[in-house]
Amino acid sequence: MPETLAPPAPAPAGKPGSGASPDPELRALAERHGLAVSGIRPSLPEYTRQLWRRRHFITAFATAKLTAMYTTAKLGQLWQVITPLLNAGVYYLIFGVLLNTKRGVHDYIPFLVTGVFIFTFLQNSVMAGTRAISGNLGLVRALHFPRACLPISFCLAQLQQLLYSMAVLVVILLGFGQLPTWSWLLAFPALALQFVFNTGLAMIMARLGARTPDLAQLMPFIMRTWMYASGVMFSISVIVQGKHLPGIVVLLLNGNPAAVYIDLMRFALIDSFTAKQLPPHVWAFAGGWALLAGVVGYVYFWKAEERYGRG
Template identity: 70%
Template sequence: MSQVLDTPPPAPAATEPAAAASSEDLAALAARHGLSVSGARPSLPRYLRQLWARRHFIGAFATAKLTAQYSQAKLGQVWQVMTPLLNAAVYYFVFGLLMQTSRHVEDYVPFLVTGVFVWTFTQSSLMAGTRAVSGNLGLVRALHFPRAALPVSFCLQQLQQLLFSLAALAVILLAFGVPPAPSWALAVPALVLQFVFNAGASMVLARLGARIPDLSQLMPFLLRTWMYASGVMYSIHHMAGEQSDLPPWVAPLLQANPAAVYIDLMRFALIDSFHADQLPDHVWLLATGWALLAGVGGFIYFWKAEETYGRG
């Protein structure tokens, strides 16, 4: 007699409800033990609290970067002041002497040096912000912290460098007969608004730079074009005067340029020959609006991609 061997029936496949139940069990288990997805984006209020909790790290990181910036140079930190001064000297030779723009501006040297120092603050902040994430991937991947700390710390580093430059600027103002005045105190709110604007714009560029590495190569050309439109070396008020040949829409556009707004506010605060009629209308509201638009908008834009930084 032959023996018939029956193969056992196949095991039933797992059904979708069972898989869903398993997922729910895992989610409940994670919630019971206080576990969460690693690197998940926190809520905006919680993100703000995390950033504030790391304010000491931000300050220390900015100071360390500033100290190390010129550590290999023999003159060391003197270059913090020398670099914008040398730029101002070049611009004075080209624009003040060769192109004779100084004829239309009273106290041209203080006017020019103030513009160069204030513009350098914005320019350096945005350049550093572009590589804030992409240039610090080792730190981003090794430590857990709110990534907005990086562009903010780079802006704080540039603010510290500007404060060194302002000490030299005060000497230049006194040397060219510009006396100290109570209006110098207006430099403080102007710098605060400019810092908020720079930090917000840096966060926008940090997110874009994390995805588009070539952006850092394009930024010098964009910033140089922006500088020429910001009245660093010439007076926008004079260029946009009644005898100007510019189209009527150009003058308001130049005067509303955020870089020009912060430069002119600093000139108004520090130079007594720079009068209020050379400022655009409602200049403080304009400066505040730019700071809020860039600061709040840039922060939210950067936060929305928080979980993507350092991946890929």
């Protein structure tokens, strides 16, 4: 790996060589000896190779963040499961019982818990991504590494947390008579597509949050609004059925990426949630959202690589 050389300080105003560009002779000397400007943004293929070389750091950092998250709590890692279960209990009381959104929905408790767990995965990934750079400035300024390691590792930590919750979800499904079937295997591609979508969105939010840290204060309200429109506590197919809604509204409800991934997981795990309740072309929507968010988020984040931690 070539050595790096920090760019020379600008010369005093009015003297030759003043400005941001180094002296041509110094630049030629540095290039002749294999030196490069420190902190310069690499090409996209090179950036990807650097990320791959640091894959072990990404997984270790994700595991460490997840372990440290609840170290001061007496129940420790159990809160990874207790928190979404408590949220599901609150939503069941308010929406399922008081507002009666469970009407027309079979196996409402597995239906609700699945929606809460999957949306929590999305919400926590976005929130962690928003603070990925602004909340780790010490690490960003002290060490040289591809900054995309941070949002990726945070999303990986959320995926690990979801897997703990999925173990509890399996117990709930078995308790309500949902026996394992071949359709359960569809949960793996659905989770893989959602992870790519979450990571791409987290990278977008990481760049925006690095420039505007106050965005982290606004995101909980945005995510809560998104949750209410994603069919977490109610069935979108039941709401749409029999109502003369404008076509654009139906398209937005069915194409909502959060609703798409939630419905795919429900279809995979719950027998009473059939293909008739899925929006048309659901796998195309899931793959398209993952590809769009993954590619756009990755390139968008990479373009500001040399600016993270400065200013």
